[in-house]
Amino acid sequence: MSSLVRTRSVALAVAWRGIHNAFTNPAFLLPSVMFPLFFFIAFAGGLSGVQNAPNFEFKSGYSSFQFAFVCMQAAAFGGVFTGFAIAADFEFGFARRLLLAAPNRGGIVIGYVISAMVRAAFVIGVVFIAGLISGMRVDGSLGDLLALLVMALGVSAVATLWATGIAMRLRTMQAAPLMQMPIFILLFLAPVYVPIELIVGWVHDVARFNPATAFITAARGFVSGEPTKVGVAAACIAGLGALAALWARGGLRSAERAG
Amino acid sequence: MSAIASSNMPGQVGLLAGRAVRHIIRQPAQVVFPIAFPLILLAVNSSGLDAATKLPGFPTTDYLDFALAVPFMQGALFAALNGGQGLARDIEGGFLDRLALTPMSGPALIAGQLGGALFMGVVSALIYLTVGLLIGTGIAAGFGGALVLLALAITISFAFACLGTFVALRAGSGQAVQGFFPLFFVALFLSSAFFPRNLIEQDWFREVATYNPVSYLVEGIRSLVITGWDGQALAQAFGIAALMITAFLALSAWALRTRLVRT
Numbered sequence A: 001m002s003s004l005v006r007t008r009s010v011a012l013a014v015a016w017r018g019i020h021n022a023f024t025n026p027a028f029l030l031p032s033v034m035f036p037l038f039f040f041i042a043f044a045g046g047l048s049g050v051q052n053a054p055n056f057e058f059k060s061g062y063s064s065f066q067f068a069f070v071c072m073q074a075a076a077f078g079g080v081f082t083g084f085a086i087a088a089d090f091e092f093g094f095a096r097r098l099l100l101a102a103p104n105r106g107g108i109v110i111g112y113v114i115s116a117m118v119r120a121a122f123v124i125g126v127v128f129i130a131g132l133i134s135g136m137r138v139d140g141s142l143g144d145l146l147a148l149l150v151m152a153l154g155v156s157a158v159a160t161l162w163a164t165g166i167a168m169r170l171r172t173m174q175a176a177p178l179m180q181m182p183i184f185i186l187l188f189l190a191p192v193y194v195p196i197e198l199i200v201g202w203v204h205d206v207a208r209f210n211p212a213t214a215f216i217t218a219a220r221g222f223v224s225g226e227p228t229k230v231g232v233a234a235a236c237i238a239g240l241g242a243l244a245a246l247w248a249r250g251g252l253r254s255a256e257r258a259g
Numbered sequence B: 001m002s003a004i005a006s007s008n009m010p011g012q013v014g015l016l017a018g019r020a021v022r023h024i025i026r027q028p029a030q031v032v033f034p035i036a037f038p039l040i041l042l043a044v045n046s047s048g049l050d051a052a053t054k055l056p057g058f059p060t061t062d063y064l065d066f067a068l069a070v071p072f073m074q075g076a077l078f079a080a081l082n083g084g085q086g087l088a089r090d091i092e093g094g095f096l097d098r099l100a101l102t103p104m105s106g107p108a109l110i111a112g113q114l115g116g117a118l119f120m121g122v123v124s125a126l127i128y129l130t131v132g133l134l135i136g137t138g139i140a141a142g143f144g145g146a147l148v149l150l151a152l153a154i155t156i157s158f159a160f161a162c163l164g165t166f167v168a169l170r171a172g173s174g175q176a177v178q179g180f181f182p183l184f185f186v187a188l189f190l191s192s193a194f195f196p197r198n199l200i201e202q203d204w205f206r207e208v209a210t211y212n213p214v215s216y217l218v219e220g221i222r223s224l225v226i227t228g229w230d231g232q233a234l235a236q237a238f239g240i241a242a243l244m245i246t247a248f249l250a251l252s253a254w255a256l257r258t259r260l261v262r263t
Helices: A003-024 A026-046 A048-052 A062-091 A094-101 A106-133 A142-170 A173-188 A202-209 A211-224 A230-258 B002-006 B009-025 B028-048 B050-054 B063-067 B069-093 B095-100 B106-134 B142-171 B174-189 B203-211 B213-226 B231-262
Strands: none
Touching: A003 A026, A003 A062, A003 A106, A026 A048, A026 A062, A026 A106, A026 B174, A026 B203, A048 A062, A048 B050, A062 A094, A062 A106, A062 A142, A062 A173, A062 A211, A094 A230, A106 A142, A106 A230, A142 A173, A142 A211, A142 A230, A173 A211, A173 B028, A202 B028, A211 A230, B009 B069, B009 B106, B028 B050, B028 B063, B028 B069, B028 B106, B050 B063, B063 B069, B063 B213, B069 B095, B069 B106, B069 B142, B069 B174, B069 B213, B095 B231, B106 B142, B106 B231, B142 B174, B142 B213, B142 B231, B213 B231
């Protein structure tokens, strides 16, 4: 059996287990759906008046403006929740048995990434439908929306690899804040409520160099049918993905050494 | 345990409160995170939503003044969570059952457990106010207003700590207390914490915020920062906090009796 076949079989098995666990256990599924939905409702509902501020320019309305952010947030936090599941697998001993049994251990990480991406796609679909029901305007074409989904899946993969690296190094649920907080800070030091031009103070300076700004801005471009900063966003996701993959690989090696 | 047997009620409260405070101090994560996280959010939100102050009718020209009330509410939520989790841990570990075998009185037990949460409420309120003043927020109600703001913030923290105590006594597990945290979070977001009620465009959101008691708690604190002395806002905030304390203390006493009967 070639290495590729071994990797694929392990990845698909781990992915299937993750997807099955996520969708058959309400304790896992509900938080990953409710939190993005709640943020969408709270931001689009409670803060929509900010779109009337001078120089706030976004043609598709504040619901669409926030939907793009919530997409990225749901994708990122889906990856973090997958990291929690990995840490739980280590705490219950399943991960060690998996490391022993898997003919290619890299496939384990790939499997977790696949399951996170499937969850992210589902959550984004739910939020999208909720947005449409609430009257959200979508000016992007089908191609734009598919590009948005692909970008969100890329963000999900990056976040999952980050969380995997932490989970496999520390191998305990107590590492949860370490997985979550950097992602949370990265997302919130980006243009969450208004376009970057309207952010003031040091947060504006940070947001200019924050890679999350690129893919959130690109996401908003896709939703409004005016793609913007797509290349920058793709480069940011690719770069972060490469770094996160190295980080996850290091985590896997650490877990292997621990036995 | 002999200390409990030989002490009166204030002594018993002091013993348990001291224990609760020591537990918190020995876990830096329980102190640092509930204080740092709201301040980080304050910094981010005040930069991100400053554009909203340009809207006609926005009550202030600096979003920082508007948003300063939010960390006090978040601190109160964390006080509820920490207090409830501490008590739940004692229940799960059997400490409460052992305590019930001593002459410890029920009210002293509840009051003592609340001591830790109250300690956090005082510390975090002082820090939020100090940071707010250092980064340029003014208190329209002056020095007296700052003292009233602290009193209101501590009262609100205590009210939420009573809620956390009731949840812990009723459910008996830390996971159940944790499960309530998102509800507190939802209550904060579905309020006028981040945007003035009169400028909320969505009718349903404005209605929810109007009926949400958290809105009045936030507006009470905010009134001291932005408006000065607003008797109605302060009366509503103190009144709701007092109602919460009365209700949840009574419920906690009932839950404690039920729990001790089970054992």
